[in-house]
Amino acid sequence: MAQNKDKNTIEYGEPVGMLAAQSLGEPGTQMILRAFHFAGIESTIATSGLPRIVELVDARKKPETPITFIYLTGEYKRSVGKAEQTLKKVSEVRMGIVVRRILENFSKGIIKLVLDAQVLKANELTPGQLAQKVAKKLDARTKVDKDGNILVKLKTKKLTEVRSTSVKLMKDVVQGVEGAGKAVLQKDPKTGEFYIIAAGSNIGGIMDIEGVDKSKIYTNDVFAMCRQFGIEAARNTLVRELDTTLREQKINVDKRHLMLIADAMTYSGTIKGVGRHGLSGQKQSVFAKAAYEETVKHLVNAAAFSEVDYMRGVTENILVGKQIPLGTGSVHLAIKKEDMQKVKPKK
């Protein structure tokens, strides 16, 4: 065991960052740019492959396809009916989906919402409910006509205001959690338990819903995880997402490389990308920054603020032609000149 431990311990001076970068970068060249795969349901196809890796490493604020896995508690995960109740509360339905057509009467200040009866039925909504919601939201009088359409009487007759209200109205959430996205019910084939997949990442809103297991909720949106559970969770999410994305393409990268990258991105308490605005841009050395991107900008700043380069990194030492402080270059003689006198061999 002691042997094993030694074998698995990184030695002093080992350039782990470079190794991590190479270990992630090289397989990246082999990845298919946009892989097609049809696992899961149509609405929940997530970005995968290289675009996803780039998204994670760049620390984009919003992922291209946010997905939330919502696990349920007790009763809810066993019965379809109960699970569907939760699903209904989660799944985001916007006005634009239930409304088939909008007719605006500018001279009277009336908006007529022609509803799609099928969609209404599928979401178990009635025109009356909707009318009430609209009335509350807009503080206006609403009426349901004989064809089951909603008439909204606005207080204003101004053309621009009528139009902007109707546009805004379409974006209103009529059911479910805002930002949760469209959700679908899934059944775990092994345990037979139900869970929900949502195409959004507002986990804060979702967590408050009855039946949702707060301890197991997971989203691929690193920033959402960070907001809800803190930086440690974000770091773990990063590792997990990188790992699964690579695994999907059958690329084997040691998890410890990914962990190092995730650590480097999150150690400061906020999520930073690896590029110009993130890790590379926050290097201490002027030369290292100037050698990467925006050379002139960094040199001008350094000159203006009389910056000092302490020559501690790799890039700057190669630039001037010194031995790099890594690997074999990381060891020095730790003895003072004066002390050398004392160890002088006797004649």
Added chain:
Amino acid sequence: MDGKKTYVYLNGKAIGYITDPAKFVYEVRSARRSGKISGEINVAYSDKLDSININTDRGRIRKPYLIVENGRSRLTPELNERMKKKEINFSYLLRNGIVEYLDAEEEENALVAIDESSITNATTHLEFDLTAIFGLSANLAPYAEHNAIARQAMSVNYMKQSEGLYATNFNQRFDSRTYVLFYPQAPLITTVPYEALDVKRHASGQNLVVALSTYYGYNMADALVINKAAVDRGVGRSMFYKSYTDEERRYPGGQRDRFKVPPATSEGYMGEHAYSKLSEDGIIEPEMAVDEGDVLIGKVAPPRFLEENIGASGLEERMRDDSVVLKPGENGVVDSVLFTETPGATRTVKVRIRSLRVPEKGDKFASRHGQKGVLALLANPEDMPFTESGIVPDILLNPLSIPSRLTFGHLLEEIAGKASALSGSILDGTAFTESGKDRLKKYGEILTQAGFDVHGDETLYDGMTGRPFKAKIFVGVTYYYRLYHMVSNKMQVRSRGKVQILTHQPTEGKARLGALRFGEMERDALVGYGASLLLKERMLDQSDKTAVLICRQCGGMGYYDHIKRIQTCPMCGASALAEVEISYAFKVLLDEIRSMHIMPTVKLKD
């Protein structure tokens, strides 16, 4: 009509509107077909945009089609008969509205049938031939329909790179670089377009006996083993011609260049030896063997910068040597020298060097199916496998090159080539003319009649032991190109050499006798390995190491005063400076920063 307006655009400009687009388009087309308007006019109706585009401008790609009317091709059997008897020609068909050219836009309105049997009532045009789905050059390779399209595209590229008899007057021409194959052969397997274009007059390959066999690992991964005896008999042998040109330029002020052996006093004189092969007029003689560094055309030019005191010694001695020198790594024999004058009465000299290119290890070959390979071994014929009839293959091609690349045309050509050689007749390999099955059957019959295996397999005997191989090996005849990528033109070595003036780093590129770049990723690899001293050696010691004097007091750069024999710092006047090794590139960086009135200082640590 419902009064709907359809706009008409002539070469992109709106010129008016009409109300019945279908009728309008029909009328324009009929006028074109009957010759009332030019055949170069194309008209297209776009129903999405509800607009008509008439194009008459240049630069459109157009393609001829047979016109189909009422479900029948306008090229009637009678006309076809007359075509065959050569009573009428293609332009007759064009004039009489049997054939018309469509551009990309009008093609959108056409429904083209690929053959007569697939014509329906909606069909408007008929393709001349199925092979039209390939371009002309793709059709020069046989069995194109049996290859993956990517390979077919590569095959066309290799055809462009092949050596052959590009022009029959090649020895009268002064092309800057050309190759001429010694024994070009017409392929045994041709195609109809190949014959129609008469490409065989300028053939660019040879029919070689190919065995699909390994040979002691010498033909792994697209390497080729070629029979040395075959090369000695002329396989792939070619001549490389390269022309050097120079002229006597005139300069403002009445000065001009002069062809002559430069005097030893001229600027940039390269030493007596370099000019030893020149004749009295300063130009080299034909049939003179030349090597790198030899002067081909001796020329002196006036100095670049005029000095103030041009003394009595005259201009002649001040002339600059501007001779044409044979480039590094090149050699050969002077083939021909051309001495002429341009219309502006400038004397011009062209010198053509010829150099033999016998196939050697590292030269590139390719078949007509995108199967390229690099010669890796010139095997002795006595060591190579031979067939029952004693034939030693010219090329041993690794069988693994075939399945993953899906170039079945290569196999088909090989077996057809064999059949062709045995029957003594040129065979046709035009795409889509016959099914692969029928072809195989036909070739199989020829092979069996000649006493060979139907599939082209043969028992090979090991040249070293004389024992037969257990497996039957596929042997056939395939047309091979020799491509103009040759090691002798590319090989270059350097241990020490020139550096760039600005950075003191080694030069780049073969022409400048450069070094190989130790790039960013190579750097990363060494960093990743932690080999700090090796990295330093590459980036500094073997590159642009310089020693500079750094002032311990002010951090500026000092110099060694050779008169006073002391080190001096021009900034603070200190005289004890530290000698520091840095890269010259970094020194240049510091200099450039200083040139912008910014003072970078270097703090030293012991």
